[in-house]
Amino acid sequence: MLDVKEIDVYYGHAKVLHDVSLSVNQGEMTFVIGRNGAGKTTLLKTICGVRAPGKGSITYDGQEIAGVPAEKVARRGIRMVAQDKRVFGSLTVRGNIELAAYAANESVSKSVDKVVSLYPKLKDLLHLKASSLSGGQREILLIGRALVGEPKLLLIDEPTEGLAVVVIEDIFRILGEMKSRVSAVIVEQNLSIVSRLADRVFIMKEGKIEKTISEKAEIANTRELERYL
Amino acid sequence: MSVSIEIPDKPGGAPALGGVIQSMGRDRTLLEMAIMTAVFLALWPVIGQHRVTDFMVFCILVLSFDLLYGYMGRLSFGHVLYYGTGGYMFSVFINYATPNPLLGMVVGIVAAMVVAMAVGLIVSRADGAPFSLTNLAFNQIGVFCALSAFAEWTKGDNGLPSTKMQPVWFLDFLQKPVNFWFSLFWLLLVFYFLKRLTRSPYGLLVRSIKEDESRVRFLGYNTFFYKWLTYVISCTLAGLAGVLITLNYTFVSPHAMDPNSNLDIIFASLLGGAGNLYGAIVGGILYQLIKNFLPMWVSDWEAFLGIVLLILVFNFRKGVTGFVVDRLAGRNAASMQPRGGEAR
Numbered sequence: 130m131l132d133v134k135e136i137d138v139y140y141g142h143a144k145v146l147h148d149v150s151l152s153v154n155q156g157e158m159t160f161v162i163g164r165n166g167a168g169k170t171t172l173l174k175t176i177c178g179v180r181a182p183g184k185g186s187i188t189y190d191g192q193e194i195a196g197v198p199a200e201k202v203a204r205r206g207i208r209m210v211a212q213d214k215r216v217f218g219s220l221t222v223r224g225n226i227e228l229a230a231y232a233a234n235e236s237v238s239k240s241v242d243k244v245v246s247l248y249p250k251l252k253d254l255l256h257l258k259a260s261s262l263s264g265g266q267r268e269i270l271l272i273g274r275a276l277v278g279e280p281k282l283l284l285i286d287e288p289t290e291g292l293a294v295v296v297i298e299d300i301f302r303i304l305g306e307m308k309s310r311v312s313a314v315i316v317e318q319n320l321s322i323v324s325r326l327a328d329r330v331f332i333m334k335e336g337k338i339e340k341t342i343s344e345k346a347e348i349a350n351t352r353e354l355e356r357y358l
Numbered sequence: 359m360s361v362s363i364e365i366p367d368k369p370g371g372a373p374a375l376g377g378v379i380q381s382m383g384r385d386r387t388l389l390e391m392a393i394m395t396a397v398f399l400a401l402w403p404v405i406g407q408h409r410v411t412d413f414m415v416f417c418i419l420v421l422s423f424d425l426l427y428g429y430m431g432r433l434s435f436g437h438v439l440y441y442g443t444g445g446y447m448f449s450v451f452i453n454y455a456t457p458n459p460l461l462g463m464v465v466g467i468v469a470a471m472v473v474a475m476a477v478g479l480i481v482s483r484a485d486g487a488p489f490s491l492t493n494l495a496f497n498q499i500g501v502f503c504a505l506s507a508f509a510e511w512t513k514g515d516n517g518l519p520s521t522k523m524q525p526v527w528f529l530d531f532l533q534k535p536v537n538f539w540f541s542l543f544w545l546l547l548v549f550y551f552l553k554r555l556t557r558s559p560y561g562l563l564v565r566s567i568k569e570d571e572s573r574v575r576f577l578g579y580n581t582f583f584y585k586w587l588t589y590v591i592s593c594t595l596a597g598l599a600g601v602l603i604t605l606n607y608t609f610v611s612p613h614a615m616d617p618n619s620n621l622d623i624i625f626a627s628l629l630g631g632a633g634n635l636y637g638a639i640v641g642g643i644l645y646q647l648i649k650n651f652l653p654m655w656v657s658d659w660e661a662f663l664g665i666v667l668l669i670l671v672f673n674f675r676k677g678v679t680g681f682v683v684d685r686l687a688g689r690n691a692a693s694m695q696p697r698g699g700e701a702r
Contacts, residue, residue, distance in 0.1 A: 177576065179572070198575070199572070199575040199576060200575045200576075200577075200578050200579055200580050200581070203575070203576055203577060203578035204578040208576065208577075209576045211573070211576070215570055215573060217565075217566045217569050217570065217573070218569065219565060219569060220562065220565065220566065220569075224562055227559065227562065228559075228562055228563065228566055228574075228577060229577050231559050231563075232577040232578040232579055233577075233578065274577075
């Protein structure tokens, strides 16, 4: 489904990704872990079209998407949920969902139902300004909004970062429910979540994919994974 | 009163202008338009009909600017380019083509729109200071065209009268009351159009671009197109204001696109409250009242305006309208609180 081949990415003259290759299969939930500065966020930004690789190719459903603008990548079914948990704060929660619904040619009521089904508490918050939501609620809204219109691949950057344990469990549940419906590349440091949900784990270090883990037993071994953080 | 976004629960489809039509009706717009009419009619005997017409046209200009700045967050230092373009093309048409003012009006508005379509392709790629300054640069080019490059038609510094225009049906624009009612009609129409537009899915998108353009792109929207479209709509309305002011004065001069005049619009928008159509009207009227009457009593009235601007920027970010709305909201919230602290 997604095939990233030997990409190099630069910030100015600084090379931040070196010969990075990875692939994601249909229905697969993959995680990217690694220390700060390893290039995880840059990798997601490059896949979703915010940055263009200096070298290499990114093919999605057989089509080259390297350097394609973010909006066109999104229309092909790849949705990005960025790390900073920024919603459209001046709009209502419902307004945020509607905006995604119009872009995805999906009925507003269907989209709202879809997001509310992920997290029923949102139903009572639909009329509120999105800026009034907590960090966890914002992340759930962002993930829900990204699911509007049946995307095929989600790119989620640090969904549980800075959130309370209770909310992390909610997000774990949502990601679990999502697993059967959509492929994903998730940057995550919470190894408990990684070990329970990952089909494959890519370990990044200094702008390179250092290791790929596919064995279930190895993925479940959080102590081993911890060595890479 | 603040403009709230009401989005219809419509089936799929991009936030096209068609959504505007769906959001029509079921609100207080007609009442608000009646109040606006009453306010301008009340001002007529106090400050004179000609001046009230000026005020109304200025309000159209501020409304057009508010769509660009208040709603989409793009501060233009060159908005009067389109105001002047509308006025000049109207006058040129009247003088060199046919004296039909309605045809001239169409030409003036279309000319502003065409210039905006072309300039918008360049300026819509920028935001922040580059957007403001690129617009200023195009504004200066416009002044150069009016003063020198096309002086044969525009008469340069002397300006171009449009007194040759002939009445069309009952519309004799050399009669001041006709200009008053005509400008009022257009002000109400522009207000109504912008209210529908800003409440539609398209308005929702424009406000989201102001907040975080990259996130809007992540949803699949071509934000460049929507920024360009909003620029064109805004500037076309500025062109309409330029035509109306030229009808009122039967004259246009390079002063109409003087880059300093951009400050008048920005000031009025901030004074009333940006991102709020009521704010644009209130700001437009207040600014014109200050500009027209303060110099009678205060010689250095511009210094007063500067001080007011500082106060606005530091203490009243939402302008007069936002301040009043916040105060009313605070009072309502206070009245909802249970009174007294006694335990029963």
